[in-house]
Amino acid sequence: MTTNEISMLAIGITVGAQMMNVLNAYWASRDARRSETQAVAALKQATGDRYLNSLRLYQLQHRTEARR
Template sequence: MTSNELLMLAVGLTLGMHLMNAMHAYWGWRDDRRSAARTRADMKRSAGDRYLHSLRIYQLQHRSRV
């Protein structure tokens, strides 16, 4: 191989490593964002379930007194 070919090989490997590093950072950021959104949705669902459960208990307690 000539010196130009070796240099191009080294440049290509370096660019490939940086590109893969950037892609992994992007995929990690995207997964973190999706995980945060999923966590917020789960918290809202849990809060709604707790509210409905307490409402049902309230209704049952007040129906038995009448």
């Protein structure tokens, strides 16, 4: 191999490594965003479930008081 070819090989490897670092950073940020969205959705779901459970308990308590 000539010196020019060796230089091009080294530059290609370096550029490829840089591109992989950029892609990995992008994928990590996208995964973090997706995880945050899922966490917010799970929190909303849990809050709604807790509200519905307390509402059901309230309704049951008041139903038995009305019959007394």
